[in-house]
Amino acid sequence: MSYGHDDHDHGHHHQHSHWGPHDWEFDYGHGVIGGAPHNSWAPIMIALGSSLFLLGFTKVFTQSWNDANNVWDYAIHSSQIGTLIVGLAVMFAGFFVWWRQDWSFDGTYEPKAIGTPFQSIDLRKVAIWMFLMSEMMVFSSLFSTYIRYRTGFDNCIELFETTHAAGGVIEPGTACWLPASYFIAEGGYHQENANAVLQFMPDTLIPGAINTFALIISSYTIVLALKTAKDTSLSDAERNSKVGKYLLTTLALATLFLCFKLIEWFVGFEIGDHDHPIFYAPSLMEDHFTIHASEYTYCHLYDEAAHACTPGYDAIFDIRMSASTFYVTTGTHGVHVFGGMVALAYMVLKAFRGGYTPQNAVSIEYFGLYWHFVDLVWVLVFPAFYLY
Amino acid sequence: MEAGGDVFHMLFDEWNFWSAIVMIIVSVWLFHHSLKYRAKDGKSMGESCDEFIPGVFPKENDNLKMELTWTIVPFILIVYLTYIAWGPLDEMWSADPDAHEIGVTANQWFWDFDCMADDPEDAETIGQQNVAYNDDGEVICEISTIDVEGETKPLLRVKAEQSLAFIMTSNDVTHAPFFLDWGIKEDTQPGMETRLYYTPSVDEVGSSLLMCTEYCGKQHSTMTAVVEVFA
């Protein structure tokens, strides 16, 4: 209830379009340009959109309690997808408004820090670093959960070996930790028929490795995009196209990363016909490494001839915990890659439209910081989840 | 009977004493300063007031000696109090090898005690009746039922002077038995075993209500039992 007199008609004097210019170029008249409020529908749309999205998410995945065998029945009620789609639509409309207002920004008024210690550093660069500090805490929480559970559980393979050696019987459904690296780095129990060119490496590890290389190359192309954007020796047209192309390669590599990850999870890779494939990496779903795998039949010794597990060398384990931590941690990283892709799409458009002049190149650096951070997280997640 | 065991009351009196001292110091200091340095007519400036001008960082007003004193003195008090609080930890957390184990299993909204009789044939396992004896044949732990506000609840009877080790777990969610008269409680975590060691003394003879003190759902408040210490 601000009771001041209704300050002067809040019209924007010379503003050419409702959607721009950027926040920070607000003309108070008599030549004073500065950062000032500029009404935007984006915040309220993004907020309501995310609220509707979460409402929709919980409706789609409502689970019911199965009284008979005392367990949750997980179901996907795809009929309830309506609210979720509306939520995403409103949220995306909010982002659209947000970026439309940023579209015309050409770096003329890049705010700089006033006070020490960040003297004359770009203000939005400090903002990105604050955001990365918060992201560090997000991923360290995920890692703490992973370390706590991994050190708390005993490894399924060792458990099987010790009880088998001692002649004991493993009670079906015991909870133990079967790391994702058993399926990926070791290729699971049917490793023999993976006749990769490299012989010593199972096919299942190759998509993960390609993903890691893809992210590193995309980090490099972002750096090159930044260098070319700052390169004053190039002509505008040439620079726009080169920066655009570098950003496009980064976007392509990021899409490749996400596609490989989703294929690795759900679909699986198979080249050549089924019985003697040239390249065969079954998906984790196919290997039954899922968050609902409470009765996973682990096969310690696979009898190649009989195409079955040698009797007495199999056990039924509950490996849902290792699956949950794997999917949630790599999934959160995947969401961050997806977020980067959405921003990259906007930047590619802006680059080809000539938005990134040497004066405005610094906003590529802001995205570069975020992207290198996402790559840095993958540098830690990849060995922890895929290789160990 | 009084809520809280002797360890609690020993510490509680100590804490009350020091809290009273700190509160007296603060109150006297507060009322003296807020009354003595009152602005007489709301406008006059005291002799050592500072001139405030908007936008001008005022003169410094600190005295290192005083600030050091009210950092060091509370620190010393804290160290002393920590030392006292450290004492009872030993007997609270050390497992007494010849303590008699009593199993406490919490379920959603009822308690399930088990006297873990030393040799099984002694324990007549007819319904709730579960008794344990010590070496010279005296009953040291017995379970039966009692009526609490219209509902039948389990009654755990233990012998005074008998050192007890409660082995606690839960079948569904977190609960926590609160032995009101002994002043101790510990959560029963599902999938985990937590322990409580206590030896009821002779003057704790009598029965007290055991309540659930970790929120566990709908009937969290009526999930009670009665613990009776007999001579």
Next chain:
Amino acid sequence: MLSIHKNRRIITIFGLLLVALIFAPSAQSYPYGVSGVQDAGCTCHGQSLSPDVVPELEGLPIELEPGGTYLLNISFTGGPSGENPEALALGGFHLWTSAGTLANVDEMVKINPDGSATHNGIDATDTGQGNDQTEWQVEWTAPMDGGAKFILHTNSVNGDGTSGGDYYNRLNLEIGPQPVEQARGLVVLASAIFLMASITFGTTTWVFYRRDPGAFAWERFWPFLSDYLTSTDHKKVGTLYMVNGLFFLGVGGIFALIFRLQLASPGNDFLTQDEYNQFFTMHGTTMIFLAAMPMIAGFANWIVPLQIGAPDLALPRMNALAFWLNPAAALLIFTGIFSGQGADTGWTGYAPYVVSNTAHSGATLWVAGQILLVASSTVAGINFMTTFCTMRAPGMGWMQMPLFSWSMLIATLMLFISIPAFGIGLIQVLLDRTIGTVFYEVAAGGDPLLWSHLFWYFGHPEVYVVVLPAFGVISEVLSTSARRTIFGYKSMVFALAGIGILGFIVYGHHMFTSGMSPVLRFVTMLTTMLVAVPTGIKVFNWLQTMHGGSLVYRTHTLWALGFLVTFTLGGISGMYFPAVAMDLHLHETYFVVAHFHYVFVGGIIFGLYSGIYYWFPKATGRMMNEKVGVIHFITGFISYNLVFWPMHRLGIQGMPRRQHTYFITTDEYFALPAEAADWNMLITIAAFMFFASNLILVYNMVSSGLRGQKAPSDPWGGWSMEWMVSSPPPTPSHNPSDLPVQQFAEIHDEGEPGLFGRMIEWMMIPEESHGGEEE
């Protein structure tokens, strides 16, 4: 001005969204809820109730004999049942009784967990399972005293295996003396919140009208409102935060009043256990997340840019996004409360209860709502940290920032570092409850302590985040009222930093009895003892500030002195918990409730009230009414202490918290002494008085906001930069082209910086020359 052309586009967008929402099939509403269907509780196959289905319930006596058992025959006639010869099923029934117990005599009937009886047909195609007949038998034992109410639903099924074409009807029966019809807790809550919403909307319209009644026109109301909905100005967003915070303070207060009625006397049954559990959960969540944090964000938004000489916050639109995520989250947090299925997990939402099937279904959306709050706090954190680090006025070094800004800086830093842990815990619970991950599924090896750790890693810094701004307000108010610089500015800043660091390593004291590893219990016992020292330094510095000053008694000074008394009491009662031996008795009792209400209400709410009275003239340009303010203080302070001081005594006597009823000593067992019932009655009465006294503040703000006398730009004679600009401040607050330069009353030449100073210099001052050494 938004032209009509643009208006139409926005109206079409929102119209489209509403239509889409209507078509999106809405959540299936649970049978029990505000509409009183709770007693019937049957989602019958048929959608339509038809009079030609006639349910009958025979076997009830005329004269009810307490405790007697009766054999009841349930049957129905009419409807499509029996017409089609090879019907798979003929019908079903659902019988609910308000008292006594139902038991089945044959396996054609089954008893549900809530005591009601239904036919034993698993699904429609099941034959010989109790749903292929039209009469059933059930045994009912009468209660020992009072009568009972029966609600019978019978469903006549055409047996085609689908739910179409079936009809049902309902029969109400009463026997014996009926208890007087009570107002149901949910109905009271719904009407109270509806009242609060209409008051807020009514006040907004009335304020808009009173601003200049002459120019009042409904078309100009939308631009006034849309200016706020789309505003990114830190002052308007600050006002939105304050309105949001005060509104939810009222709603949280209503939750408290309703369950205080329930606790007024032992064995009370004004609220059912389910309703009580929902109310104390919603009271906690609303008060901390939707009342205290938004009010603090409101102060931060209003005062921080003005105090550090910045035109606005670093990222204005992110600022608005951070605010709008709060009401969006409130929508989700409150879903389910009216359907009787709101979250009932306590504000801490301990696993595995929060992921168990016995928890209410509303808990999923309650968790989803809190994830939005985590997003809002992260965005606000980024915004404020950047503003503090980069946009301080020229000449204002770190050690020249006013103490309110310092407290906001440390509070934002703590919130911003600790909240991702809470966010990850919430996401784990949300995924456990929706797609079926097993983070807290005990059967799959889930560890309930992981949630406690993640929650309290955030929880304890959170309570410091909420109390530090109140410290900042008190430092400003006491220094200006006593007309003396704050005593020991440097030690105050280092005390804030000390609280900031220690706040992260003490959270274990919430989990002393939870089976956490003993090493951690021992470590956190030591660090929790230590955390009292910095807070003690601050309290002593405040007291010494008044030395030699000339204390000007205004309402904000009264509230500040009130704060000193209550917060010190709260801090001292908090020191009882680090001693683990004492914590084993005091944990989860009303002593804990007393402690944190003394620190929350006595600390934060009193501090924020002092801030409201102190900065209201600056924000609105109108002085507040001092007389009404003093009345508000006196009634508030007295009723506050009456409510929360007796809780210490109840806690020592062992009254557990979060319990629907409490037990008084009888001759069979020792429990709470008889006096506990009287203390609880006193607490309930005083709680109503405290709620009323808060309404005085609302009246004072609204009336003096419109008719208060004009306020000068520096009404109280403060020194910090917000008193340099006019009140209400212009937009942008400080002109970006000539920002105010920080002056100094006394120039003390900084000697050659010592080792520590040189290290800070090396790190903090960017190297000018680019020819940096080759690596």
Next chain:
Amino acid sequence: MGEHGHHTILGFDRYAFNFWVLMIFTAIEVVAVALTFSMKGTVSMDVVVFILVSVGIVKGVGISAIFMHLQGDPDSRVLTATALFPVFFIVVMILFIGLTHPGAADTLPDWCRPGFYS
């Protein structure tokens, strides 16, 4: 930041150098693990863990120092300080939450007990 002077390492352009370092180390990592699993039992897991950890640290320092301009820029020192600020809180989180699973330690070590000293 088209600064001159120190944007080369060992003669190569620093970004290209860093890029190739990252590529090579990732290859080492993947090959090491693949070899260990395919020749079961010959190489113990601790060697693999050691390789993974050391390669991870090298790659992490490489990315943050060079790609994220935390080294060699006028503002890099204060940004390094900002980047390293949460390390204290991360260490506290890893110690308090990561390494204290229920079975880890269920009794207080003797030197923590008053009985030990009296």
